[in-house]
Amino acid sequence: MAVTGTGAPPDWQAVPLPWQTALWQRAGAWLQSGRLPHALLLTGVAGSGKQLFASAFAALALCRQPADGQACGQCPSCRQFAAGVHPDYHFVTIPEDKTAILVDQIRALGATLALTSLHGGRKIAVLSPADAMNSNAANSLLKTLEEPAPGTLLLLVSAQAAHLAATVRSRCQKLAMTTPSVPDALAWLNGVESRSDWPALLGIAGGGPLLALQLAPLRLVRERLDLYRMLAELRSNTRNPLQSAAELAREPLPLVLRLLQTWVMDLVCMATSGQAAPAALINADARSQLQSALPGLHLRALHAYLGRLNRAVMLAATPVNGQLLLEDLLLQWADGLQCLNAAPLAAAGG
Numbered sequence: 124m125a126v127t128g129t130g131a132p133p134d135w136q137a138v139p140l141p142w143q144t145a146l147w148q149r150a151g152a153w154l155q156s157g158r159l160p161h162a163l164l165l166t167g168v169a170g171s172g173k174q175l176f177a178s179a180f181a182a183l184a185l186c187r188q189p190a191d192g193q194a195c196g197q198c199p200s201c202r203q204f205a206a207g208v209h210p211d212y213h214f215v216t217i218p219e220d221k222t223a224i225l226v227d228q229i230r231a232l233g234a235t236l237a238l239t240s241l242h243g244g245r246k247i248a249v250l251s252p253a254d255a256m257n258s259n260a261a262n263s264l265l266k267t268l269e270e271p272a273p274g275t276l277l278l279l280v281s282a283q284a285a286h287l288a289a290t291v292r293s294r295c296q297k298l299a300m301t302t303p304s305v306p307d308a309l310a311w312l313n314g315v316e317s318r319s320d321w322p323a324l325l326g327i328a329g330g331g332p333l334l335a336l337q338l339a340p341l342r343l344v345r346e347r348l349d350l351y352r353m354l355a356e357l358r359s360n361t362r363n364p365l366q367s368a369a370e371l372a373r374e375p376l377p378l379v380l381r382l383l384q385t386w387v388m389d390l391v392c393m394a395t396s397g398q399a400a401p402a403a404l405i406n407a408d409a410r411s412q413l414q415s416a417l418p419g420l421h422l423r424a425l426h427a428y429l430g431r432l433n434r435a436v437m438l439a440a441t442p443v444n445g446q447l448l449l450e451d452l453l454l455q456w457a458d459g460l461q462c463l464n465a466a467p468l469a470a471a472g473g
């Protein structure tokens with residue numbers, strides 16, 4: 124199914140997306156020539172469609188009668204794949220109630236992959252996000268990577284490959300997905316659904332069009348100007364930081380932190396360039412709030428605060444008390460980042 128402007132997210136049959144064509148052809152050539160590595164590490168920014176690409180490539184590698192470098196969509200294998208019941212396809216991700224991919228999941232996968240394929244063809248596993256494997260899980264995967272059963276293909280998907288164990292990384296063939304240029308990404312997004320706020324959403328997403336698509340319907344994103352108003356009121360002491368932190372703690376923590384990051388990144392941009400052109404700002408529609416927030420904030424303190432936000436983002440991937448984290452950040456913000464003014468620049472990015 125192609126993307127048809129219905130506002131629906133694309134499915135695996137829409138792959139390759141426009142910016143994935145070269146990578147798709149490269150992987151497809153390996154498949155055709157029989158030189159397919161047994162493990163691929165698919166990297167790229169969040170929302171560039173890596174997981175979709177991995178699914179589509181798995182469907183192609185399992186398809187019995189591929190045509191023009193695509194899965195046929197008709198054969199028994201394709202029909203099972205589309206129905207989510209292909210016996211030789213396995214998808215491993217973080218369990219809903221956990222924050223990591225666990226060793227038991229990898230052991231079970233290893234045992235399954237060691238068995239003979241039910242269709243007499245390949246056995247394929249997609250691990251996403253692969254960097255979420257804890258160290259025991261990564262160690263367990265090494266055995267499968269070192270002695271793969273014939274016909275095994277492991278597709279590791281990661282937006283943060285640096286967080287993946289080096290021993291795992293070094294045993295995979297790397298496939299780096301290009302981030303589409305902003306005009307290309309906006310053209311694609313407008314083809315899915317015409318919206319005027321795609322530039323802001325794409326900026327908040329960090330350049331990944333599929334992530335921008337996921338963010339668009341979220342309440343906190345639609346009403347982010349309210350969040351920025353909250354930040355302005357905290358600075359003018361007309362709002363209580365602890366109460367605000369309690370309110371924000373009810374929202375998804377990574378999203379709250381990302382919005383705070385883009386707010387501070389815009390302030391840094393304005394503080395650096397004086398009158399930043401609207402196009403340079405992620406939250407160009409919040410320009411007046413940004414302008415009124417800027418007086419009294421030092422560039423050094425803003426950099427240090429951005430460093431703290433980056434650390435908070437990493438903490439948010441662990442079991443952490445989100446409300447305490449937000450209280451700390453909002454108290455610093457309400458205080459005009461006074462405690463960060465003395466911080467040496469060297470510590471700003473840490």
Ligand SMILES: [Zn+2]
Binds near residue numbers: 187188200
């Ligand atoms: Zn097929």
